[in-house]
Amino acid sequence: MKIIKTTDPNFLIETAAVIKNGGLVIYPSDTVYILAVDPQNPTAVKKLLSFKNRWPGKAVSVAVSDIKMAQNYVKLLPNTRLLYQNLLPGPFTLVSPGLHRMASGIEAENGTLGVRIPNSSTLLSLVKNLGFPITATSANLSGRTPHYSIASFFKTLSQKKLNLIDLIVDAGQLPKNKPSTVIDATEPELKILRRGDLVAAPSQSFLSNSEKETGKIAEFLLEKILKTATFANIVLALSGDLGCGKTVFSRAVGKHLGVSDTITSPTFIIYNQYPIKYLFFKNFFHFDLYRLNTPTDFKDIDFLSHFKKHTLSCIEWPENMGVANLKWLKKNTSYFSINFEYVSPTSRRLTFSF
């Protein structure tokens, strides 16, 4: 077993050589350390499975460099293509029907395969260099927690296991990102199979005792959302009863984004648009769907056309938009819901869920 650091200029070439020879490599990714082997090499896959104590039949996801490479190994449904474009590269694994080009033990028993395009240049350049996918299962024994540093990983391993490893690529301590969110894209209706950082996080509640506090909560959540959002267009759906602080919240968001105008209620004109320069955001939209009811109303204002890239929108009364619009937004934007509840004349509860 050899350890090589990512600071070593030869680490890519060496890793590629080990994988091509059917070796097992511990490799850093955008989430955790992963176990990388050539998934089309049966000997290498056997090695991987015995290392992981994984029973055959449970799938091992693979990392590809782009959608083109993915197409050689899985069948992509039309909506999955969209997901590839919008979610990847990122901490997501998309499960699609496999084309059975992998060694046994990679695809699941039902013939599906999990594919990732990781948001990590170290990992992507390795795959590009190889020209074929590598396995991207987290470097932990099945059922154990994943590892963010090589040191913590070593502690868990027996000598027998260590002997199976051919190469370790050490990138030091990785940021504490959760393993990827696994999405089942084998059917038009998407299902989350495992929650990572982006969709996970149990909902969070905040109690606000004043408009000022609501504003502070808005800023805090906005910063948090900006860190986790995967799309270049963000939607904050603000639901809750009349007079619960939805407009106050929107105003604080706008202010934080640099809007200098007074942000007033857009009930009458349905939405207000404010040009901004904040990160890569160019427009802040403040919608109020209070007056809109029927699907035609939404068509008449070209509702969905407003959610382009580089926009951040607050939507009040999102429950009025109907299922079709909601589905579209959830699919094509980073969509976050914040619920407002009246507790007493001076306090409100804000519940945030990813």
Added chain:
Amino acid sequence: MYILAIETSCDDTCGAVLHNDRILSNIISSQINLHSVYGGVVPDIAKRAHQQRLPAIVTLALKRSGKTLKDINLIAATRGPGLGIALSIGFNFAKDLAKTNHIPFVAVNHVEGHLLSVFLKNKNGLPRFTSSFPILGLTVSGGHTKIVLIKAIGNYQVVGETLDDAAGEALDKSAKLLGLGYPGGPVIERIATAGQTDFLKLPRPLQPRRILNFSFSGLKTSFYYQIKDWSATKIASCLSDLSATFQASVFEHLIRKFSLSIDKYHPASLLASGGVLANLTLRRQLRKFAKTKSLPIFFPPQKKLNTDNAAMIALVAFYRFQKDKSINDSKLDINPRLELFQEIQ
């Protein structure tokens, strides 16, 4: 000169023809029977509605004025503020019409239109009055609530505006809470006439005298949570008191801040306009109030000039053309968040 104007800043599609400051025709989509024009139901909101209605509205405006496009010397349209996609329909239609017929085009601020709507006259040149500047104007509608110091026509300073809901919006929303539908501002007015104005205790927004801005969302919230758990029967039994109380609070807030602005800016006369001024109770209160300040107050001379209309847009265009005969705004585009001070130059 003859002016044709189009206004599509929100729900209504409007067209008007003026001879100088005299209204020859003034068509507002919600006030005519469009079904007879189309033989079918027309959508209410925004884009498609404007697209469908606009040609007929313009034709009707010309027809009722007794003029044809050949007689028109100036074409005007609302540039903003308003709903972007609605604005662009009317604005681009007017711009194209002006271009094809080689007529100068003027882009108009909607709020300036509301402010100056008090100067509109009927085709006989009535009413006649002279007002002296500076004028302090209060414009109150479903979308705006502003106090504007008018130093001269074309020279404005916004001295107060709403920080959250517009006054008309607050009234509309309270009507909905009372089960009177939306928008129900006009219904509130009717029901409130018989009611007591101190039925509930409502907050007085923005107490400090130095603040000339408005805030209506606190009023709405307090009102809502006081009646939230009431049964429909209980609400129905004191509907007129509830309506009167809420309406009175809104009007008191409007007049208080208007009054503080007068004390600060010492205008020579007053004006009040916008959709909420269709409310006769508010007009009466404002008239009474102006008397206590010994100032003349002017309102739009016809009921339909309170709400969105194209006659006011044509009037602004007329004034601007008088000031600058070479005016041509055909290079401009709409601005959904157009500010009033941008009209100063």
